[in-house]
Amino acid sequence: MDEQLYFKQLEIGPMQNYVYLIGSAETRKAAVVDAAWQIDTILRIAAQDDVEITHALITHTHPDHVGGHFAGVDIEGVAELLGKCKAKVVVHKAEAEFLKGLAPSDLIKAESGDKIDVGGVEIQLLHTPGHTPGSQCFLVDGRLVSGDTLFINSCGRTDLPGSDPSEMYYSLTQRLGALPDDTVLLPGHNYGGASSTLGEQKRQNPFMRFASLGDFLRVMGGTRVVMP
Numbered sequence: 001m002d003e004q005l006y007f008k009q010l011e012i013g014p015m016q017n018y019v020y021l022i023g024s025a026e027t028r029k030a031a032v033v034d035a036a037w038q039i040d041t042i043l044r045i046a047a048q049d050d051v052e053i054t055h056a057l058i059t060h061t062h063p064d065h066v067g068g069h070f071a072g073v074d075i076e077g078v079a080e081l082l083g084k085c086k087a088k089v090v091v092h093k094a095e096a097e098f099l100k101g102l103a104p105s106d107l108i109k110a111e112s113g114d115k116i117d118v119g120g121v122e123i124q125l126l127h128t129p130g131h132t133p134g135s136q137c138f139l140v141d142g143r144l145v146s147g148d149t150l151f152i153n154s155c156g157r158t159d160l161p162g163s164d165p166s167e168m169y170y171s172l173t174q175r176l177g178a179l180p181d182d183t184v185l186l187p188g189h190n191y192g193g194a195s196s197t198l199g200e201q202k203r204q205n206p207f208m209r210f211a212s213l214g215d216f217l218r219v220m221g222g223t224r225v226v227m228p
Contacts (some may be wrong), residue, residue: 002141005032005121006051009186009194013037013075014192015064020145022123022138023051029119031055031090033138033145034065034188036042039076043084055118056081058091059147059188061098062163070098082106090116092127095134110136128175130168131156137176143184144198150176150185152192155207158220165220172208 006028008021019042023030030051035042046053056078063070067077078089079101091099093109108116112127124139128149135156139146149171150155158165181199202208210216 002121003104006049007140007143008045008049010042010045011190011194012041013064016191017064018186018188019195019221020044020186021046021049021051022057022118022121022140023054024119024121027119029054029121031116031118031123032087033055034059034082034147036063036065036067036075039080039084042081053081053085053087055116056087056089057116057123057138057145058089058095058099059137059145059149060135061091061095062132062148062178065147065188066099069110069189078102090125092125092134092136094129095132095159098210112136126175128171130158130164130171131160132162133164135171139179139183142180142182143186144179145186145188146176147188150201150205150208151187151189151199152196153205154192155205165217168215168220169210169213169216173210177202177208 004025006023006025008020012019020033021030032053057083063075067075088108089106090108090110096109110125114125116123126137127136128135132147134148137220158168179198185196
């Protein structure tokens with residue numbers, strides 16, 4: 001893997017969220033993935049590592065990943081991040097309308113296959129709908145930051161507003177299933193561990209092993225699978 005890549009996984013917040021800092025060890029520019037909880041902590045860690053946050057990448061727009069009001073709690077989120085650093089917010093175009101408190105000039109509305117340059121490091125965006133319409137994963141240097149699409153030995157819920165179990169099936173088995181087995185999986189929550197590989201998940205994760213869409217829907221249609 002690229003020695004010039006700066007990559008850090010942080011477990012932050014009461015819902016065991018994973019936040020990621022990804023960028024260049026040479027230019028010291030970085031993106032933060034799913035900055036919702038404890039914005040000052042994220043910025044302090046970036047400052048300690050002497051990196052400047054230039055992008056905020058969003059896997060999906062649920063409040064525990066972007067901020068907002070959730071379960072009686074106000075979560076700081078991306079709007080507060082932008083009040084403390086200059087960054088472009090990268091969100092899939094299907095969910096840009098759900099981001100509140102941001103100006104249109106703050107946003108990069110992404111599509112699947114787009115590539116974002118962060119200080120010389122290229123991050124590829126993969127649209128993986130199912131948990132939400134605009135769920136996306138980020139691929140960089142053999143690492144997949146999967147948000148709430150794919151967890152270790154599980155996957156995201158498909159019984160929420162905007163969820164689609166059929167799309168989740170195709171996201172898991174085709175969109176992500178097509179990636180090399182040695183791709184390192186880095187999920188959006190610590191629901192089963194911090195990392196795995198796609199090869200291990202193809203062999204062990206029951207939600208990647210259904211033989212048909214019909215079989216998948218019999219289990220997933222309207223069923224609560226994991227926490228949001």
